[in-house]
Amino acid sequence: MLHGKMAIRGTPNTQSLTMVSGNQPPVTATLSLSVVIRPPMASRYTGRVATIVFDFENNNGQPAPVSGFGIGSLIGDPGGEIFRFTKVSNSRYTCDVRFIKRTGNWTITVLANAATLIADPNVTGPSEDTSATIELGIVAPIVKIGVPTQRPITQRPIPLTFDWTYTDDTPVPMENFVQADAQTDVGTIGNFQQVSGDASKYTAELTIPPSNTSTKVTITVSAESAQVANSNPAVLGPLEDTSKTFEIAAPTAVAQVTGADEVCVLEKDIIANDVLNDVIPHLGDNAGGAFTCVLESIAISDYVYLVVQVRKFTQTVNDDGELVTPTNPENFLSNGQAGAVLVRVNTANCQFEVLKAYSDMTLAARSLTVNGNMLYFMEGSHYVYEDETEFSDPDYREKIGHLYKIEHPASTIQTVGRNWRSASTDDNPDTEETDYFYGIHGGTASPIIIADEVLHLITGFGNFDDIGQPRGEFPVNRIGNWNWIQHHNQINQRLSEVLTNGRTGFDVLKDIAILTNAIIGFKNDTFFMRPREPQKALNGGGSGISATQRSVTAAKLNWGEFPNEGWLFIDGELIKHTGADENGQFANLVRGAEDTTAAAHTGNFDITFVDHILALNADVLEMPIKSIVATNDLRQFYNRVRLRYGDGEAVLVEDATSITENGARLLEVDIPLDAHQRVWAEWLANAYLARFKEIKQILNLTLKPTFYMNVGDVVYLKIQERLHLNGNLCQVLEIRHAFRQPPTTSVKLVTL
Incomplete structure (x- = not known):
């Protein structure tokens, strides 16, 4: 164990040099070389990754520039992985260690004569193996309380999960964790048990009594309520009380009609409602309507959203000049569509609010879906209908196929986008050559599904009269007429028909990759796809950054999520980063990394995300290049x-x-x-x-074994020996591993 601020200093190697000046007696100077190992801290170390510094000194304790020192000069104990070896200067080097074990001592050793003094190649050092030991501390586990993602939660009883992990999400087997350690402020917790075969996971059920009126529940796990399995001395967790609060759906008058104190009733006669009159103005002054059925409903908190059909009718005028609502069915109109309204009712006070009225049923809201406090719905093609169906709105084509959202409790309806492909860009001509024309024919066939904040839906077109006709026609049941569309902040993915019969899985994946301009790869026994273009963003600040500024905000990321670590590449400068916050801000940046120059960058500059550094020498040995062959890629050049x-x-x-x-x-x-x-x-x-x-260049490289590089990754070339390649960005096209001795990794890159 290291104490105080002690660093381990290796025994120096010495070399005598005799100097003679005039009539003075000979003077002998002794050159020596030692290494000082500086661990991250003096007390017990509790992190998973540590940075260790190696300083080379001469016999006077001054920095001594050396060569030949690399990652191969280091030996670490089992339980830790050495990686990311970096030359800070000719006399200072660093490496990172990823600890696998949690407690005990871990030792790193610099081999004897690992470095050569640049001033005198005859001097090497240290003279013997030099070691430093880090004492690893015990890390208390945390508990993650899980509940269903629906808000508010309507499921009864409510399933609960308790996942024990370290802060880096590594599961931790626990013992002595019992039902009494989990508390609730609403209802009771029962059916508590450990998941079979996994001591890091526990489950339970929360029962909500029928008399409950609360809409929020808090589950709390007491501090130091459980022990890490087989720990001696005992390691208890969590360090402090851990809670999770979530919304639940409370019983309402609508939900309990039988025996309820009040039942919310939507009145049949709507002619006096000015908003609902938007459904029937085309029928004249004597027109009216009545609510006839509820088509869809969904709840958010104490509110229920309803799509209600409105049947239109004609009214008569009595002797007093008043409009009379008909009771005779002949007065209901049969030659036109019914109308509809999107209604919201507050079940706490039975107040109804009309959000939007539709003159035609087939133009109305449908597929109501809730994610948190956001309500999503589409408009158009609520029912299948025949060509002779009359539309009271002559501009009906412009009002269908849209996806909307309402951020509860606000009542403003916001546009998300259109739900079929041709209508997702600029307006298209109303012809049979575009699916815009066919959007009215049953255009949306499924509910909206929400997963990971992305809306998924199946949408398409087709003509019912063409069912059974040749393939050149447009039958509604043809699978190629339907697409799987994903909506996020924009329409960012669409998958069309992909034939599978008689084809290999790779052929199917290849078709999908071609259609979506994606890269396909295979790693850990799994195929994966990612966009072909590198991850890029724009400077979100707009005003630029100075040469010393250590933070930058990125905006308009072209795909995926911000990487957790790596480098930012801005106008020739590499900037080391450790991830961004939820607003896209990268802080604590290391400017001018890898011998690039920290400079001011102005305006809305581009940011390219770099995954790896490749070097031809031993300066950066995370990915050293053993050989490189560069050729012009004329096979992949097309204009x-x-x-x-x-x-x-x-x-x-x-x-x-x-x-x-x-x-x-x-x-x-x-x-x-x-x-x-x-x-x-x-x-x-x-x-x-x-x-x-x-015209790009193709680079074929041979590396030391490299297992954490993926197809599509972006790499920065640090090759001073080849100036035409030094400082270039490339993208990985292929990776192959050879396990013969010595093992190597072959990589094919294309310049960007």
């Missing part, structure tokens, strides 16, 4: 792209500047899209042209 799809349709795009400079090179690809999906084909063709219109 004209033609995509063929459907039944003979094609899209052609080209880059005139590249054609003038390099001559025309055509890429032709058949893609599995249908005739109506031209917008998709155009987007894909332009994406391919942007990627291939410039």
Whole structure:
């Protein structure tokens, strides 16, 4: 164990040098080299990753520039992994250690004669193995209380989970954790038990009494209520009381009609309601309507949202000149659609609020879905209907196919986007060549499903009269007419028909990758896909950053989530980062990393996220390059792209500047899209042209074994020996591992 601020200093190697000056007697100077190992802290270390510093000194205790010192000069005890070796200067080096074990001592050793003094290559050091020991401290576990994601929670009884982990999410087997250690302020906890075969997980059930009126529940696990299994001395957790508060749906008058003190009633006669009159103005002054049925309902807190059908009728005028609501069915109109309204009712006081009225049932809200306090719904194609169905609204085509949201308890309806592909970009001509035309024919076929803050829905088009007709027609039951669409902040993914019969799984995945301009890879026995383009963002501040500023805010990330660690690349400067907060701010940055120059960056500059550094020498040994071969990639250079799809349709795009400079090179690809999906084909063709219109370089590298690099990762080349490559960004195309001796990793890169 290290005490105080002690650092381990290795025994120096010495070399004598005799100097003679004039008539003075000879003077002998002794050169020596030792290493000082500086651990992260003096007391018990509780982190999972530590940085260790190695300082080389001469016999006078001054910094001694050395060469030849690398990660191969270090030996660590089992229970820790040495990685990310970095040269800070010629006399100072660092490495990171990832600890696998939690307690006890861990020792790192610098081998004897691991470095050579640059001033005198005859001097090496240290003269013997030099070691430092870190005492690892005990880390208390935490408990994560889990409940269903629905808000408010309606499930009864409510399932509870208790997951014990360390702060890095590593599961921790526990003992002596019992039902009495979990408390609730509403209801009772029962059926408490450990998950079979996993002592880090426990489950229970929360029973809410029928008489409860509270809409919030807090579950608390007491401090030091459980012990890490087999720990001696005992390690208790959590360090302090841990609680989770969530919303539950309380019983309401609507939910309990039998025996309820009050039942909310929506009156039949609506003619006096000015808002509801929006349903029937086209029928004239003597028109009216009545609520006839509830089509959909969903609850948020004490409110229920309803889609209610409105049946239209004509009224008569009595002798006093008053409008009389009919009781005779003949007065109800049969040659037009029913109307509808989106209604919200406060079950606490039975107050009804009309949010939107629809003149035609087929234009009304549908597929109501709740995520937290957000209500989502679509409009249009509520029922399947025939061509002769009359629309009272002549502009009905412009009012269908939209996805909307309401942020409860506000009543403002906000637009999210349109729910079929052609309508998701600019307006398209109303022709049979686009699915915009067919949006009125049962355009949305499924409810909205929400997973990980993304809305999923199946949407499409088709004509019922074409069912059973040849494939060239547009039957509503043709699978190729339907798409899986995901809505996030924008429409960011669509998957069309992908044929599977008689094909391998890889062929199917390859089709999906082609259609979505994605990279496909295989790692840990699993295929994965990611967007082809590197992760990029813009400077969110807009005003730029100075050369010394240590924070930057990124905005408009092109895909995925911000990486947890790595480098930012801005106008030639590498900046080390350790992740961003929820607002996209990267703080505590290390500017001018890897011998780049910290500089001021102005305006809305681009930010590229770099995953790895590759070097040809021993300065940075996280990924040392053993050999490199660079060639121009003429096989992947195209300035004209033609995509063929459907039944003979094609899209052609080209880059005139590249054609003038390099001559025309055509890429032709058949893609599995249908005739109506031209917008998709155009987007894909332009994406391919942007990627291939410039001549890139292909780099074939041989590395020391590297198992944490993925296809699609972005790497920065630190190769001073080859100036035309030094400082370039590249993207990983292929990775292959060879396990013969010595083991190596072969990587193919393309310059960006």
